[in-house]
Amino acid sequence: MFSSVAVVVAAFVALGCAQSNSSYPSPPTVLGPEDVTGGSIEGFQQPHLFQDNGTYGPQVEIMHYYYDQWPIGLAAFPTGDSKALYACYTRGPYKYTLGKITNLTAEEPWPNQEINTPPGGLLDENLSSLTGYSMATNSTDHFISVQALYTDPNGRLWVLDTGRPTVTSDNGASTMAYAVVGGPKLVLMNRENGTIERTYTFPGDVHFPDSSINDVRFDLRHNITASGQGVAYIVDSSNEGRNAFIVLDLGTGKSWRRLDQHPSMLHTYNNRASYAGIPTYITIKGQSEYSNKEGFDGLALSPDGEYAYYSPLVSQYLYRVPTSVLLADNGPNGTDGHDAELKASFAVQNLGQKGSQTNGFDSSSDGRIYLLAPEQNAIFAFNPNTSKIEPFVRDPRLYWIDSVVVADDGYLYGNCNQLPRQMQWNNGTEKRVKPGIMFRVKLPEGASRITTGLGGA
Numbered sequence: 001m002f003s004s005v006a007v008v009v010a011a012f013v014a015l016g017c018a019q020s021n022s023s024y025p026s027p028p029t030v031l032g033p034e035d036v037t038g039g040s041i042e043g044f045q046q047p048h049l050f051q052d053n054g055t056y057g058p059q060v061e062i063m064h065y066y067y068d069q070w071p072i073g074l075a076a077f078p079t080g081d082s083k084a085l086y087a088c089y090t091r092g093p094y095k096y097t098l099g100k101i102t103n104l105t106a107e108e109p110w111p112n113q114e115i116n117t118p119p120g121g122l123l124d125e126n127l128s129s130l131t132g133y134s135m136a137t138n139s140t141d142h143f144i145s146v147q148a149l150y151t152d153p154n155g156r157l158w159v160l161d162t163g164r165p166t167v168t169s170d171n172g173a174s175t176m177a178y179a180v181v182g183g184p185k186l187v188l189m190n191r192e193n194g195t196i197e198r199t200y201t202f203p204g205d206v207h208f209p210d211s212s213i214n215d216v217r218f219d220l221r222h223n224i225t226a227s228g229q230g231v232a233y234i235v236d237s238s239n240e241g242r243n244a245f246i247v248l249d250l251g252t253g254k255s256w257r258r259l260d261q262h263p264s265m266l267h268t269y270n271n272r273a274s275y276a277g278i279p280t281y282i283t284i285k286g287q288s289e290y291s292n293k294e295g296f297d298g299l300a301l302s303p304d305g306e307y308a309y310y311s312p313l314v315s316q317y318l319y320r321v322p323t324s325v326l327l328a329d330n331g332p333n334g335t336d337g338h339d340a341e342l343k344a345s346f347a348v349q350n351l352g353q354k355g356s357q358t359n360g361f362d363s364s365s366d367g368r369i370y371l372l373a374p375e376q377n378a379i380f381a382f383n384p385n386t387s388k389i390e391p392f393v394r395d396p397r398l399y400w401i402d403s404v405v406v407a408d409d410g411y412l413y414g415n416c417n418q419l420p421r422q423m424q425w426n427n428g429t430e431k432r433v434k435p436g437i438m439f440r441v442k443l444p445e446g447a448s449r450i451t452t453g454l455g456g457a
Contacts, residue, residue, distance in 0.1 A: 054377065057393030058441045063413065065105045066436035069094045071415040073215075074438060075149035075157055076407040077191065084191070085438065086110060086157070087415065091122060091145035092166035092174065098146045098159060101438070111194020118142040122165040123177055134167045134175065135209075138182035140199055148403065152218040153455030155408075159187040160216050160234070174424060176240075178209035186216065186232060186248065200232075200248055206255045210241035214297060215360065215403075219305040219454050220250075224327060227251020231327065233308060235299050239267070243295035243312070247326050258326045258341065264348050265296040267314035273357050273375055275420040276399065282425050298361035300369045302384070304453045309351075309369045309382065313359045318351040318371070318382060318389075355380060355389055364406045364447040372401045374420070379404070379412070379441075393441050410448045411440040 069089045077084040085101035096109035096116035109116045118139040127135040136144060148160040163183025164176040184207045186200040207213065214237035220230035229251035236244050236257070243265035244257040259265055270291050273280055281290040297313035301323070309320045325344040356373035358380075363369050369382040370392065378394035379401065397416070404414040415438050421431035 054396040055394055056391055057379075057395075058444075060393065060395045060397065061440050062397075062437055063440055064101050064107075064438035066107070066415075066417075066438070067105055067434050068107065069096075069099075070417040070432070070436050071402070071438070072417065073146070073148040073150075073160075073403040074405060074413060074415050075151050076405055076411075076413045076440075077151065077155070077157075078408050085413075086149055087438070088146035088149055088159070090147065090166060091143075092168060097143050097161075098149075105435070111189075115141075115194075116143050118144060123167070124180060127180065128177075134177040136163055136165055136177040136179055136183050138163070138180040140182045140185060140201060141196065143187075144183050147213065148215045149405075150216050150218070151405065151407075151449070153220055153449075153451050157189045157191045158216060158218070158232075159189055160213055161185050161187065162213055164212060176212070179207065179211060180209070181207070184211070184213055186213075186234065200250075200253055200255070202246065202248075202255050206246060206257055207236070208238075208241055210238055211236045212238040212240075213246065215299055217299055217301050217308075218250075219301060219323065221305060221454065224305070224323075225249050225251060233299060233301070233323075233326065235296055235310075237294050237297045237313070239293035239295065245296075245308070245326055247329070249329075254329065256329045258344050259321070259348070260341070262345050262348065264310075264317070264319040264350070265312060267293050267295045267312050268316070271314045271357070273314070273420075275375060276377070276396075278420075280420055280425055283427070292357075294359075298358050298371060300361035300363035301450070301454060302363065303365055303367055303450045309361060309363070311354065311358050311361075311371075313357055315357070316353045316355075318354045318358075318369075319348055320351060321348045351382070351387065353389075354382075360401070360403050362404050362406050362412070363450060364412075364443055365450050365452075366443075366445060366447040368447065370404060370406070370412060372404060372414075374400045377401075379414075392444075397437065398439065406443065406447075406449045407440075408449050408451075410443050410446065412443055413438065413440045 071087045072090050073088045075086040087099050091097045099107040100110035102108050118137045124135045124137050145162045145165045147162045150158045163179040166174050167177050168174045181204050188198045214235040216232050216234045218232050222228045232248040234246040242261050244260040248255040292314050294313040298311045300309045307320045308323050311318050325347045328340040356375045358371045360372040367384045371380045373380050377398045379392045381390045381392045400419040401414045402417050406412050417436045418432040423430045
């Protein structure tokens with residue numbers, strides 16, 4: 001048996017050798033150390049090796065450089081041949097929390113410094129002394145700590161104020177002051193003159209002291225609420241408390257929570273992220289888990305308003321839920337709230353893994369859902385036609401894209417603020433290097449901001 005196999009193998013080898021000069025390439029010459037001179041191999045052309053240059057997708061255009069304050073959210077409005085660009089900044093030691101871009105390298109408080117300066121300061125010193133905790137002011141007509149800006153489908157400017165400024169101790173540890181009813185708010189601004197047109201606040205059983213309202217999207221269809229003025233869907237992304245949708249009826253001012261503490265809302269325990277190839281640990285005062293605990297963060301609506309796409313920041317999974325189950329409130333007497341919550345929880349759909357942690361979403365008129373992927377310095381896109389996550393843009397300069405908006409001009413605008421390089425994420429050493437940036441990239445196939453379906457009738 002052995003000798004027969006040997007004969008067959010010998011014949012096969014002979015056949016291969018006989019054909020080596022025709023259809024089969026000759027084997028490479030094995031070179032030894034004596035053939036290597038000065039780091040190159042004599043007579044051997046060095047190949048062009050594959051390398052990841054960190055980029056793909058459309059051209060990234062820098063629209064603004066932040067040299068003063070690190071940005072969070074933004075809004076972009078077309079105004080003829082130029083842009084009206086706005087930015088917001090998480091309030092700590094910063095002079096203002098809502099600003100307008102004035103040129104390539106400068107911003108100014110908007111609409112003025114006064115509205116950015118709550119009388120009596122950012123904290124309620126009497127309440128703080130009484131409770132032993134840092135308690136924020138409850139000023140309803142001044143901005144405390146603006147987290148997000150958004151343009152609704154009718155082109156109006158909305159400002160989302162967390163009501164929770166950052167408090168930094170003498171040793172550099174930072175925490176957020178607890179919110180007091182009246183401080184957290186959604187504000188409709190007149191973009192032409194900077195006046196406040198309407199302010200919405202939240203009761204204590206909808207927004208808790210350790211809630212953190214992070215982002216907002218709008219559905220202004222007249223037929224989805226009895227008031228006929230549409231709704232705002234607001235993200236509670238708290239890494240201290242409970243995560244949920246906060247749904248706000250823009251006509252009545254009534255608000256309620258939905259999917260409160262649902263598994264799709266919560267962060268993955270002890271999930272280790274890496275940014276620019278560096279595994280990251282975070283020191284959070286009073287918490288033993290050295291990783292980000294932020295839950296529900298990214299939110300975007302389908303163009304017809306029928307679905308809300310969302311995800312926790314610290315999660316690999318993308319979810320969606322029919323907005324019809326979010327719109328069901330607690331009834332006139334609160335008697336059917338439990339049923340509404342159950343129906344919402346059973347309607348959640350898991351769309352699979354995204355390929356990254358994601359810290360913000362927006363959607364475009366073609367139905368794509370854009371997902372910020374901070375671990376890859378990239379933006380991915382969920383294509384509802386294929387149910388796949390697709391690459392959109394990647395660039396090493398896009399270090400922690402904190403917020404994006406799709407604008408009328410067919411561009412996606414975003415802010416980058418190098419968040420993983422801040423002190424809390426680097427053992428107390430500040431590693432961020434200014435400037436931060438605002439950028440834009442062109443959307444594919446003529447897509448733009450959603451203005452139909454969600455914009456009214």
